[in-house]
Amino acid sequence: MGSPLDSYRDEFPVTKRKAYLISASLGPVSNRARRYLDEYIDAWASEGAPDPVWREHIFPQMRRLKETFGALVGADPAELAITVNVSLALSTIMSCVDFSKRRKIILSELDFPTDGHVALAQQAKGAEVIFLKSRDGLTIPTEAYEEVIDEDTALVYVNRVLYRTSAFLDAREICRLAREAGAWSVVDDFHGAGILPVDVHDLGCDFYTTGVLKWLCGGPGLTFLYARKELLPSLHPTITGWFATAEPFSFDLQHWDLHRSARRLEHGTPAAPVAFIAQGGLDIITEVGPAAIRERQQDLVDLVIARADEAGLPVRSPRYRDRRGGMVNIGVGTEAEKVCHALLERDVCTDYRGDGIRVSPHFFNNEGDVDRLFAALQEVL
Numbered sequence: 042m043g044s045p046l047d048s049y050r051d052e053f054p055v056t057k058r059k060a061y062l063i064s065a066s067l068g069p070v071s072n073r074a075r076r077y078l079d080e081y082i083d084a085w086a087s088e089g090a091p092d093p094v095w096r097e098h099i100f101p102q103m104r105r106l107k108e109t110f111g112a113l114v115g116a117d118p119a120e121l122a123i124t125v126n127v128s129l130a131l132s133t134i135m136s137c138v139d140f141s142k143r144r145k146i147i148l149s150e151l152d153f154p155t156d157g158h159v160a161l162a163q164q165a166k167g168a169e170v171i172f173l174k175s176r177d178g179l180t181i182p183t184e185a186y187e188e189v190i191d192e193d194t195a196l197v198y199v200n201r202v203l204y205r206t207s208a209f210l211d212a213r214e215i216c217r218l219a220r221e222a223g224a225w226s227v228v229d230d231f232h233g234a235g236i237l238p239v240d241v242h243d244l245g246c247d248f249y250t251t252g253v254l255k256w257l258c259g260g261p262g263l264t265f266l267y268a269r270k271e272l273l274p275s276l277h278p279t280i281t282g283w284f285a286t287a288e289p290f291s292f293d294l295q296h297w298d299l300h301r302s303a304r305r306l307e308h309g310t311p312a313a314p315v316a317f318i319a320q321g322g323l324d325i326i327t328e329v330g331p332a333a334i335r336e337r338q339q340d341l342v343d344l345v346i347a348r349a350d351e352a353g354l355p356v357r358s359p360r361y362r363d364r365r366g367g368m369v370n371i372g373v374g375t376e377a378e379k380v381c382h383a384l385l386e387r388d389v390c391t392d393y394r395g396d397g398i399r400v401s402p403h404f405f406n407n408e409g410d411v412d413r414l415f416a417a418l419q420e421v422l
């Protein structure tokens with residue numbers, strides 16, 4: 042069975058040798074990303090003075106990234122900041138919050154650890170952190186949020202797709218509940234951006250963040266942070282730096298005048314090389330489109346689930362398309378780490394969480410990759 046998207050396998054050299062089913066951990070690098078990076082390095086190597094490298098390459102590239110990502114998620118580029126990772130993005134948001142007015146930060150026990158860590162660090166500023174419990178280990182019902190969000194809530198975190206189980210949360214409704222209570226909502230969309238269509242304005246969140254290294258195939262070291270336009274004037278981060286100011290190149294260290302756009306949430310000199318690599322991934326994801334990506338990916342996830350059923354292996358992710366993201370967790374027993382390494386020796390890439398392996402097909406994978414996974418699993422188990 043072929044897919045029209047199979048031609049994209051040529052963009053990702055790793056797919057020639059490996060069954061690369063690990064984009065939920067690290068998306069593969071593309072030839073396009075390599076080309077953009079090479080162009081930047083060539084310019085850097087050949088320009089006589091540093092100024093053109095900054096002004097003609099690095100700064101325009103940061104703008105281009107915001108335009109591309111903005112179009113992908115429905116944000117205005119002026120609503121986007123670029124940081125190094127989600128941890129820094131979340132810490133920057135937190136640094137804008139006065140916890141003496143509202144104390145509670147609400148998140149779920151299934152959210153990604155850094156969400157919890159950044160929240161817990163705010164206890165020193167008077168925050169109270171509430172972790173919502175999951176009854177089934179798979180997901181958290183919206184009602185659990187509804188029960189605790191109140192007028193003492195400063196901030197509600199939502200992972201639109203849970204990293205461990207791939208289950209969806211109703212992020213839109215949770216953001217609405219937060220808004221109704223006068224709290225800020227923050228969506229960490231590391232497992233949704235690029236593979237699940239989204240419009241951040243329609244989502245109704247105050248903040249939205251994702252790194253580019255997984256489904257966006259953009260490499261480690263670059264993260265977007267969206268902040269709702271109307272909110273911007275009230276944001277005064279204390280985790281900051283000169284690139285957040287209105288005029289960084291005035292070199293005026295005695296005045297602190299924040300930029301009007303979401304750049305006010307940025308810090309210092311950007312990590313330039315990854316900006317070029319990230320553009321390669323984002324361009325491909327934009328070209329294919331999240332809707333087409335989702336369609337193909339869900340066909341492959343269905344196939345993985347069917348093959349796991351045949352092999353008698355438990356499936357720890359939702360079985361229905363409308364409730365899951367792009368990854369499926371398959372129970373392989375307490376030796377999941379060893380299984381994962383044994384698969385890797387057979388050129389099958391997955392990762393593990395708990396006693397399951399996470400299988401994460403992307404749009405460029407095919408049925409042959411899934412066959413290789415289950416043939417290898419049969420040997421290994």
Ligand SMILES: Cc1ncc(COP(=O)(O)O)c(C=O)c1O
Pocket residue numbers: 125126127128129153155200204229230231232252264
């Ligand atoms: C939902 C989610 N948030 C955040 C992160 C990572 O945070 P950071 O960019 O700070 O490393 C991950 C995984 O790497 C994740 O799955």
